[in-house]
Amino acid sequence: MKRLLLAVVIVGAASALLHAENWPQFRGLRAGVAPDDPALPDTWGSDRNGSDQNIVWKVDLPGVGWSSPVVWGDHVFVTTAINAKGESLLKAADGVEFGPGRLIARALGGTMGPDQWTPTDAHRWMLYDIDFTTGAIRWERQIQQLIPPHSRHTKNSYATETPVTDGERVYAYFSSLGLFVFDMNGKPVWSKPMDALKSSMGGAASPIIYKDRVYIVNDNEVQSFIAAYDARTGTQVWRVDRDEKSNFATPFVWEHPQRVEIVTKGSKRIRSYGADGKVLWELSGGLTGFDVPTPFANGGLLYLASGYPLDAVRSVYVVRPGASGDISLKPNETSNSHIVWSNPTLGTYATSALVYGDYYYTLFDRGLLSCHDAKTGKEIYRRQRVTMDATAFTASPWAYNGKIFAISEDGDTYVMQAGPEFKLLGKNSLNEITLATPAVANGSVIIRTASKLYRVARKL
Numbered sequence: 001m002k003r004l005l006l007a008v009v010i011v012g013a014a015s016a017l018l019h020a021e022n023w024p025q026f027r028g029l030r031a032g033v034a035p036d037d038p039a040l041p042d043t044w045g046s047d048r049n050g051s052d053q054n055i056v057w058k059v060d061l062p063g064v065g066w067s068s069p070v071v072w073g074d075h076v077f078v079t080t081a082i083n084a085k086g087e088s089l090l091k092a093a094d095g096v097e098f099g100p101g102r103l104i105a106r107a108l109g110g111t112m113g114p115d116q117w118t119p120t121d122a123h124r125w126m127l128y129d130i131d132f133t134t135g136a137i138r139w140e141r142q143i144q145q146l147i148p149p150h151s152r153h154t155k156n157s158y159a160t161e162t163p164v165t166d167g168e169r170v171y172a173y174f175s176s177l178g179l180f181v182f183d184m185n186g187k188p189v190w191s192k193p194m195d196a197l198k199s200s201m202g203g204a205a206s207p208i209i210y211k212d213r214v215y216i217v218n219d220n221e222v223q224s225f226i227a228a229y230d231a232r233t234g235t236q237v238w239r240v241d242r243d244e245k246s247n248f249a250t251p252f253v254w255e256h257p258q259r260v261e262i263v264t265k266g267s268k269r270i271r272s273y274g275a276d277g278k279v280l281w282e283l284s285g286g287l288t289g290f291d292v293p294t295p296f297a298n299g300g301l302l303y304l305a306s307g308y309p310l311d312a313v314r315s316v317y318v319v320r321p322g323a324s325g326d327i328s329l330k331p332n333e334t335s336n337s338h339i340v341w342s343n344p345t346l347g348t349y350a351t352s353a354l355v356y357g358d359y360y361y362t363l364f365d366r367g368l369l370s371c372h373d374a375k376t377g378k379e380i381y382r383r384q385r386v387t388m389d390a391t392a393f394t395a396s397p398w399a400y401n402g403k404i405f406a407i408s409e410d411g412d413t414y415v416m417q418a419g420p421e422f423k424l425l426g427k428n429s430l431n432e433i434t435l436a437t438p439a440v441a442n443g444s445v446i447i448r449t450a451s452k453l454y455r456v457a458r459k460l
Contacts, residue, residue, distance in 0.1 A: 023071040023439040023446075026162040026206045026250050027396060031296030032354045032437075034400040039443030042403065042415060044428045044456040056444065056455045057135030063126065065159030066394075067206075069448055071441035072165045075138070075184060076130040078453060079172055081158035084122040084145060118151040123158060127172045129186060132442060135455060139186035144177050152202030155394070155435070162206040162250075164214070166231065175203030175218050181234065190234035197222040204248035204292070210260065213237060217264050219247035226251070226264060226273060238277040244268055252295040254302055256321040263302065265291045270304055272323070281323040286315030286344055293348055294396075298355035299374060301340060307347025309365070314347035316362075318377065341377030346370070352396040356404065356418050363397045363406050369422065384422040386414050394435040409433055411449050430454065 021035050028034065044054040052058075063082030070077050125143040130136070148158050163172045169189055173179045178194035197220040207216045214229045224242040229235065242264075249265035254272070261280055262273040267290065270283040288308035295304050300321065307314035319327070323338040334342050346362055354361045360374040367390050368383040386393075390408035397406045399418060403425065407413045411430040417423045432449040439446040444457040 021441055022073065022167070023069075023441040024166065025070060025164045025208060026068055027294060027296070027352065027398075027437060028440065031294075031298065032352070032396055032398040033298075033356055034398065034440035036401050037443050038401075039458050040400050040440070041445065041456055041458040042401070043426060044413075044445075046430050046454070054456050054459055056457050056459075058452050058454045059130060059135045059137070060451060061128075061448070061453050063124070063159070064157045064450075066157045066435045066448075067159050068162040068437045069439045069446045069453060070163055070165055070170075071132065071439050071446060072167050072184075074132040075165070075170075076132050076439075076446055076453070076455075077163050077165060077170050077172075078128050078130065078448065079159045079161075079163055079174075080126050080128070081148075082124045082126060084124055119148045122147050125159060125174055125177060127163065127170070127180070127182065129170075129184075130453065132444075132455070135453075141182060141186055141188075143172060143174070143180050149176055149196035150198050150202070153200075156202040156204065158202065160202065160204045164207050164209050166209050169231070171207050171209065171214055171231075173207040173216055175199065175205070175220070179207065179214065179216065179229065179234070189232075192229060192234050192236075194218075200246040201248070201290070204250075206250040208251055208253055210253040210255075210262075215251055215253070215262055217242075217247075217249075217251045219244045219266065221245055226262070226277070228262075228277065240273070240277045242266065242271075247291040249291045250294045252297070254295075254297050254321075256297070256300065258321050263295045263304075265293070265295060265304065265306065267291050267306075270295075270317070281325055281327050281338070283317060283319070283326075283339075284328045286313045286317075286342075286347075288314055288347065290349075292350050293352040296352065296355075301375070303353060303355065303360070305347040305353055305362075307349050309349050313344050316343045316346040316353070316377075318342065340375070343372075343377055346372070350394045354397045354399060354404065356399040359418070359420070361397065361404060361418075363393055365393055367391045367393055367408070369404075369406070369416065371420065371422070380420050381422050386416070387424065387427070389427075390414070395437040398438065398440055400440060405438075405445075407434060407438065407447070409435060413447075 041054045063080035065080035124145045129138040176196040179192040181189045199220045224244040227239040228237040244266040252263045254261040272280045287306045288311040293305045302319040304317045318340045327338040351363045360372045362370045370383045371380040392409040404416045411432045413428040415426040434449040436448040447454045
């Protein structure tokens with residue numbers, strides 16, 4: 001009996017550890033790859049008649065925001081910007097064709113240019129803490145209320161930057177407002193208000209945290225910069241100006257045996273900074289007019305992509321640790337002593353790539369998926385159309401349990417087998433627009449749509 005009880009305790013402890021994976025930042029700790037977990041679902045859905053499959057809870061989210069949810073234990077954090085007149089996104093917007101697919105392009109309380117939306121009403125910037133188990137709002141905090149100081153792209157929002165948490169505090173950053181920090185009970189800890197520096201399309205780059213520091217990149221039309229702050233006090237550790245204009249890529253902390261680097265993307269140069277803010281190495285060539293995809297590392301290599309669709313060259317670079325100085329490729333080179341492989345046409349506009357197992361998967365914004373060897377760049381299969389039903393993807397893909405998941409702008413998640421052959425396995429519909437990348441934690445997928453937040457998990 002004692003042995004049986006011990007076995008039960010061991011199995012229970014192992015199960016608890018299995019489900020204890022947090023998702024504290026944009027794309028999680030492994031750039032979209034979640035630990036395999038039998039509790040994670042392959043199928044889910046919500047139809048217009050109220051019938052739900054594998055949906056544990058759903059909660060209404062007011063306002064407009066394309067930030068991703070983040071998870072720590074039983075806390076789910078998410079931000080939004082609410083028109084102070086109380087208009088919801090779906091009530092206030094017209095659905096129109098934009099770019100490759102159907103997007104919300106105009107809201108009440110503002111005017112719209114060809115690609116820009118200019119507000120005239122005050123907005124309320126909000127941070128929510130939602131109970132992971134029940135979906136109840138544990139607490140909410142208004143961070144600021146004012147008329148947004150700048151216009152934004154119609155595909156963007158005033159709350160696109162994803163918050164980050166270290167389990168002690170949650171850090172909410174908005175490029176037009178600043179950095180605002182709360183403890184896990186919602187008590188304000190410190191804040192760092194910042195000037196609203198004009199960006200051509202609005203903000204999107206999320207903060208990141210590493211040990212005792214928070215890092216932000218703000219690339220804009222006035223004076224771009226990268227800055228480091230003490231995570232406990234908010235004291236600015238350093239700030240370095242950047243020779244860049246508006247960009248939207250979240251920085252990445254690359255920890256490898258030689259050192260720790262803060263890697264940033266840009267339209268002019270990719271740059272890596274040391275812990276003191278000094279540039280360690282930089283890379284130019286093949287970078288596009290607007291930069292969105294987030295850098296990430298896997299298997300000891302750093303993956304970088306840039307792919308604004310109007311530019312002819314949309315490059316991917318894969319870098320090994322230990323670089324210094326200018327590591328740019330010379331004409332007709334595809335690799336050098338620091339760059340393992342490159343590809344001039346593999347970059348994407350909005351989505352970030354995924355390395356899962358031995359393969360580098362590229363989800364192109366217009367609904368195509370390709371696969372390359374992650375270490376050599378060799379093509380495994382060329383671009384395959386995910387489905388004829390969807391032609392627009394903004395959220396980045398994710399993976400677990402031998403499958404790749406990609407959610408379209410229409411809110412349909414397509415499930416594909418991982419490996420050297422493309423195969424579509426299924427489609428999961430929520431019947432609402434989404435541009436936000438989901439979070440995967442504690443045996444669940446947390447999905448944000450235009451008006452709701454969902455927790456989906458396999459119902460045993």
